[in-house]
Each structure stands twice: as structure tokens, then as C-alpha cells.
Amino acid sequence: MNIKAIFFDIDGTLFNGNGSVLASTKRAIALAQAQGILCGVATGRGYPNVLSLVGELGLDFYVTYNGQYVVYQNRVIHAHPFNEEALNQVISYAKLHHKHILFGAGEKMTGSLTMLVGQSKRFAKLLYRLPKGNHLSTGVKLLKRLTIRRKRRHYPQASDFKEPIYQCILMASRSELTRLKESLTLCDIQRSTSQSVDIVPKGGSKDKGIVELVNYLGLTMHEVAAFGDYFNDIDMLKSVGLGVAMGNAKKQVKEIADYVTADNNHDGIYLALKHFNII
Numbered sequence: 001m002n003i004k005a006i007f008f009d010i011d012g013t014l015f016n017g018n019g020s021v022l023a024s025t026k027r028a029i030a031l032a033q034a035q036g037i038l039c040g041v042a043t044g045r046g047y048p049n050v051l052s053l054v055g056e057l058g059l060d061f062y063v064t065y066n067g068q069y070v071v072y073q074n075r076v077i078h079a080h081p082f083n084e085e086a087l088n089q090v091i092s093y094a095k096l097h098h099k100h101i102l103f104g105a106g107e108k109m110t111g112s113l114t115m116l117v118g119q120s121k122r123f124a125k126l127l128y129r130l131p132k133g134n135h136l137s138t139g140v141k142l143l144k145r146l147t148i149r150r151k152r153r154h155y156p157q158a159s160d161f162k163e164p165i166y167q168c169i170l171m172a173s174r175s176e177l178t179r180l181k182e183s184l185t186l187c188d189i190q191r192s193t194s195q196s197v198d199i200v201p202k203g204g205s206k207d208k209g210i211v212e213l214v215n216y217l218g219l220t221m222h223e224v225a226a227f228g229d230y231f232n233d234i235d236m237l238k239s240v241g242l243g244v245a246m247g248n249a250k251k252q253v254k255e256i257a258d259y260v261t262a263d264n265n266h267d268g269i270y271l272a273l274k275h276f277n278i279i
Contacts, residue, residue, distance in 0.1 A: 001241075001242065001276050001277070001278065002223055003037060003223060003224065003225045003241070003242060003276075003278050004036075004037060004038065004217075004219050004223040004224070005037065005038040005039075005040075005061075005213075005214065005217065005219060005223065005224050005225075006032060006037060006038070006039050006040075006224070006225045006226070006227070006273075006278075007040060007041065007042040007063065007210060007224065007225070007226040007227070007236065007240070008039070008040070008041050008042070008226075008227045008228075008269070009041070009042060009043055009226075009227060009228040009229060009230065009233050009236075010041055010043045010045060010050070010053065010054065011043075011045075011229075011230075012229035012230060012246065012248060012249075012264055013227050013228055013229050013233075013246050013264060013268075013269070014041065014054065014227075014264075014269070015264065016264045016265045017264065017265045021054065021057065022264075022265075022267060022269075022270075024267040024269070024270035025267075025269045025270060026057065027270065028269050028270040028273050028274075028279055029057060029059075031273075031279040032273065032278060032279050033058075033060070035279070037278070038060040038061060038217070039059055039060055040059045040060050040061035040062055040063065041054060041059060041061075041062055041063065041064075042063040042067070042206045042209065042210055042226065042228075042233075042236055043062075043063070043064055043066075043206075044065065044066045044167070044169075044190065044192045044198045044206075044232055045064060045065075046064055046065055046069075046104040046109050046166075046167065047062055047064040047065070047069055047071060047106060047107070048107055048108055048109065049109065050062055050064055060072065060073065061073070061213060063206060063209040063210055063213060064166075064209075065104050065166040065167035065198075065200065066167060066190060066198050066200050066204060066205060066206050066209070066232065067080075067200070067204055067205050067206045067207065067208045067209025067210065067212075068080045068081070068166035068167055068200050068201065068204050068209065069104075069106060069166045069167075069209075070209050070212055070213050072213060072216065072217075076106070077212065077213065077216050078209060078212040078213065078216070079106070079164065079166065080166065080200075080201055080204055080208075081164030081165055081166050081201070082158070082164070082165050082166070082168075082187075082200075082201050083186075083201070084158040084159065085158075085186060086186035086187055086201055086202070087158035087161075087165055087168075088157060088158045089183075089184055089185070089186050089187065090168045090170070090184060090187060090199055091155055091156065091157065091158065093170075093180070093183050093184060094155060094168075094170060095155040099170050099171055099172065100112035100114050100170070100171040101155075101168055101169065101170050101171070102168065102169040102170075103156075103161065103165050103168055104165060104166050104167040104168070104169070105161070105163040105164065105165055105166065106163060106164065106166070107163070108163075112171070114171075166200070167198055167199065167200050168198075168199040168200075169192070169196055169197070169198055169199070170196060170197050170199055171195060171196050172195075172196060172197050173195070174191070174194065177189070177191065177197070180197065180199075184199060186201070186202055187199050187200065187201060187202055188200050188201070188202055188203065188204055188205065190205070190231065190232040191231055191232065192230070192232055198232065205235050205236075206232065206233065206235065206236040207235040207236045207238075207239040207240075210224065210226070210236060210239065210240070211239070220241075221239055221240055221241060222241040223241060224240040224241050224242070225240060225241065225242040225243075225244065225276075225278070226239075226240045226242070226243055226244065227244045227245075227246065227261075227268075227269055227272070228243075228244075228245065228246070228249065228253060229245065229246040229248055229249035229250065229253060229264070230249070230250060230253065231250060231252065231253065233245075233249075233253060234252065234253055234256055237253065237256060237257050237258075238256055242258055242259070242276065243256070243257045243258045243259075244257060244258065244259050244260070244261055244272045245257035245259070245260045245261070246260075246261060246262075246263055246264050246268045247260060247261060247262045247263030247264075247266070247268055248263040248264050248265075248268075259272060259275070259276075261275070
């Protein structure tokens with residue numbers, strides 16, 4: 001198998017259950033890069049947030065905001081922002097339903113203080129220490145308590161932003177997904193956690209961002225491997241030459257994967273790359 005680039009999701013894949021990167025994962029990435037294999041992330045998180053989380057790994061590329069903002073060796077090689085009409089559609093929905101919302105630009109994220117705290121590395125570490133099962137809902141309740149003083153929310157218009165916006169993150173329950181899709185006709189929606197959704201311009205996805213980077217590098221999708229665990233990884237895993245689901249992945253993700261490895265606490269990435277003789 002001639003793999004030349006490897007894409008990793010972050011949460012539940014690159015990160016273990018404590019919100020850290022396993023020593024075996026760091027070793028796997030270093031071994032792959034030593035052979036000339038490019039390694040990076042494909043994530044729903046924003047570029048500035050990703051750098052704070054995994055910048056120390058020395059990755060080659062970052063496919064962020066679910067494929068809307070792609071950086072290769074510190075150069076932006078693909079950017080697909082909202083147009084004004086689509087962004088105002090998202091803002092109107094958030095305002096109508098009094099929703100917490102984040103707006104992701106290339107170099108920063110703005111919006112709900114509650115959600116900004118939730119995106120931080122420090123809170124991610126805390127979240128992973130909460131009791132499993134309902135840790136996400138517990139985390140949301142904790143966030144609201146931490147930011148209780150800011151009760152009034154300001155909802156901007158698209159024209160208020162000085163920089164392009166590539167993704168919005170909206171706090172939304174599972175039961176709202178149908179209503180969201182019916183209301184946001186100019187957008188694509190991916191559930192990123194049980195408590196929130198990622199909203200991107202119509203036609204945007206992780207796999208589209210990967211295709212942009214792969215074409216830029218002069219590779220083919222058959223020469224690409226990807227690792228993931230959640231629903232927003234499904235299209236990515238289906239589109240590459242080798243799609244690997246983590247042992248902790250959702251059932252639907254495992255069903256479409258080429259291979260299911262050990263979970264994110266038990267050397268899943270390292271073992272899969274060894275299994276296929278990539279490292």
C-alpha cells in the first residue's frame with residue numbers, strides 16, 4: 001500500500017480519553033514523516049484552535065472548519081467562506097431561537113463566551129475528566145455556570161464581520177437537526193457533538209477539503225489514509241484509499257471503514273499503521 005499522506009481527526013482520534021496525544025501516536029507520526037509521508041489533521045475545529053491543541057506535533061497540513069480552510073506548510077491553499085446571504089440565514093436562525101453561536105474566521109473565533117470557553121484547551125482537558133456517559137451535557141451545564149454573568153447575546157449581521165467566516169458552530173440538540181436542515185437551505189450541517197452542530201457553506205465537507213489539498217500536492221485519493229471516529233468523518237473515510245475507524249468510533253463509522261483499529265486509549269493509530277506496514 002503506497003500511502004503518501006495521512007489525515008487524522010482530532011477529538012476521539014488523535015486525542016485519547018484524557019484529551020492528550022498518546023506517546024505511541026506521536027511516535028507513529030514521526031516514523032511516517034521520516035519516510036516522507038505527510039501527516040496532518042482533518043477536523044471541524046478552527047485553525048487557530050487547532051494550532052493551540054496540536055501545534056507541537058509538527059504536522060504538515062491542517063484541513064480545518066470541516067474542509068473550508070486548508071493550510072499546508074503555513075500557507076492557505078484553500079478557503080471557502082460563507083457568502084453574505086448564507087451567513088445571515090444562520091444568524092437569523094440563531095437569533096430567532098436564542099442560540100449560542102460561534103463564528104470561525106481564519107485567525108480567530110468570535111461569538112458566544114460560553115462556547116469560546118468550551119473550545120479552549122484547558123476546558124477540553126476538564127471535559128475529558130468528567131464522568132463518561134453524560135459528560136458532554138454536564139460540560140455544557142458547567143460552561144453556562146462559568147459564563148452566567150453574560151446573559152444578553154448580541155447577534156451581528158454578516159456585513160459586520162471584517163474577515164470571511166468559514167464555519168459557524170451552533171449549540172443544538174439532536175431533536176433540532178430536521179428543523180435546522182429545513183431552515184438553513186444555503187448551508188450544510190454536520191453534528192460535531194451531541195450538544196452542537198457545525199454549519200458550513202453548501203457543498204462544504206472534510207472530504208472536499210482533503211480533495212483540494214490532495215490535488216494541490218499532486219497525489220491521488222488512493223494514496224491517502226484517514227482516521228476518524230464520528231459521524232462527520234464518514235464521507236472522509238469513504239473518499240480515501242484507506243479509511244480507518246477507531247475502536248471507539250460510532251457504529252455507522254465502523255460499518256463504512258476499510259479497517260477498525262483499537263480505540264484512542266489503546267494505541268489505535270500506531271497499531272493500524274503497523275498493520276498496513278505504513279510505518
